[in-house]
Amino acid sequence: MGALLAALVVTALPAQAVFSGPQPGTAVPTAEVEITMTGTGVGTAATGGLPPVGETFDISTYPPDVPANYEADNPSFAGTILTADAEGNTQEMYCIDIRTSTYSGLGYESGTWGEANVPNVGYVNRVLNSYYPDQPGLPAEAANDSIRAAAVQAAIWFFSDGFVLQDIDPLRPLTQGIIDAVLAVGPLTEPPAPDVTIDPPVAAGPVDGVTGPFTISAGGGAALTVEAPAGFTLFTDPAGTVPLVNPVASGTQVWVRSAAQTTDPAVITASAVVPVETGNVYLYTGNNPDVTEAQKLILAANAEIESNAQATAEFFVAGDLTVNKAFAGEAVGSQGAIVLTMDCGPIGAFVFEIPAGATTPVTETVTDLPVGTVCLVTEEVAGSTTEVTVTPTFSDPVTIAEGENVLAVTNTVEFNPGSLVVAKTISGSGAGLQDEVVLHIQCGNGLIDEIFVIPEGTSADTFTQRYDGIPAGTVCRVTEPASGANEDVTVESSGTAEVTILPGQEVAAEVINEYAPVPVTERLPRTGADGATVLGAVAGAAVLAGSVLVLGTSRRRRS
Incomplete structure (x- = not known):
């Protein structure tokens, strides 16, 4: 029968009451509780009304009396609520939830304004920072602190719940003055949470x-x-x-x-x-199984409070992951630095750096990964440079099992091909009098075998031919079977005879033919065996035997 009466008392209480009698059930100590409601402070009763449940209300001005559509609500107590922490520090609070009860012994923890989900809390905070008890003695017109606290609580309820005092309530002039002053200056922002x-x-x-x-x-x-x-x-x-x-x-x-x-x-x-600063809200922790909901409170004045924070330590069955890094290819050791990432999704990414020039296998291990985690290896930087191309080959992603798990990655390092540019320069005062000039370009074993012809009578200039895609290390030669020398001009040739293609680079070979006119008195007849023999000797002297120029990708290649 006693339990039934207690249940009836709970349901029959006015929703806004601060119940000071025996509470239903028993509060259970929990780690979340920072403060406990211990009773009421100074205050008095108030008479007024509330807007219908769920209906929005206007705070732009304080109505002269309870609006006609409001529901009668006469709080048995309007004033401060007392709380205490485990260290014995006491605090004064106000209610920001008039329709809900609270009881001595209920536990509270600090929360945010968003969690409280109470409208116009910024205006409530302005009230708190301007009046009793944060500002003792205000409003000054009040006869005592009980009247001050009740008037402040009524003003707070106007902003949080739409509560309006009756025009005959003696608190009304004080509450009206508080509301008008707060509306004139506007709301405050949320204070910092307990640190x-x-x-x-x-x-x-x-x-x-x-x-x-x-x-x-x-x-x-x-x-x-x-x-x-x-x-x-x-x-x-x-x-x-x-x-x-x-x-x-x-x-x-x-x-x-x-x-x-x-x-x-x-x-x-x-x-x-x-x-803890004025304006922090405190929410019910649910530490009483028989009380599912309790009034939301807001700190009325700066206070020292034993506050807490919580964190969760989780535990998992673990496995280890080893990445074996190997190298292959003719250019191993010529690669740049490598950045290897072991990506294990939500667990995180583990980054390892391998210095440039590595030639021997590298092993990296991450320990204590949760079983079931999926990990894969990627390389943001594989070590490719101008000289070499690095191609990584990865094993499939691995799902971590208890014990050791292995991922493998091999970087194949190959030299990049180079380029050859052959540059033939016609120069000298006899330029234009020469015969046809023939260059023979040969690279490797038949990779490039090409004739480069400059027509007879060509004026002074430089003529180029480019060959790309030549494997690094290839030897290229440039010879000149026909130098252009004749009975009218002599030639003096200079330039590069042989070059080796370098990886990823362009090698330029320049052959310069400088032509000089033969004096008329020294010219040989155009007919006769002796004339042919001399011409052959002059022309032969102008040949660059084995002159080689190295450049890029072959214009014409033979396989």
């Missing part, structure tokens, strides 16, 4: 090792207490050999070990007494 943090909020590690690090911090360098559930141990070193001893300094790094070595997670909690 206790654990970073990151979630970390994972192998079941047979430690998880972390978690960095524990508090504002003002406050000392912190860090706790873990039963079955888990906290350490201050990555090897898990130095147990944590409370309190710890702000900035301490913490690791967690599972004594049972299972995949069950652990929620760790860090607590410290820190300054």
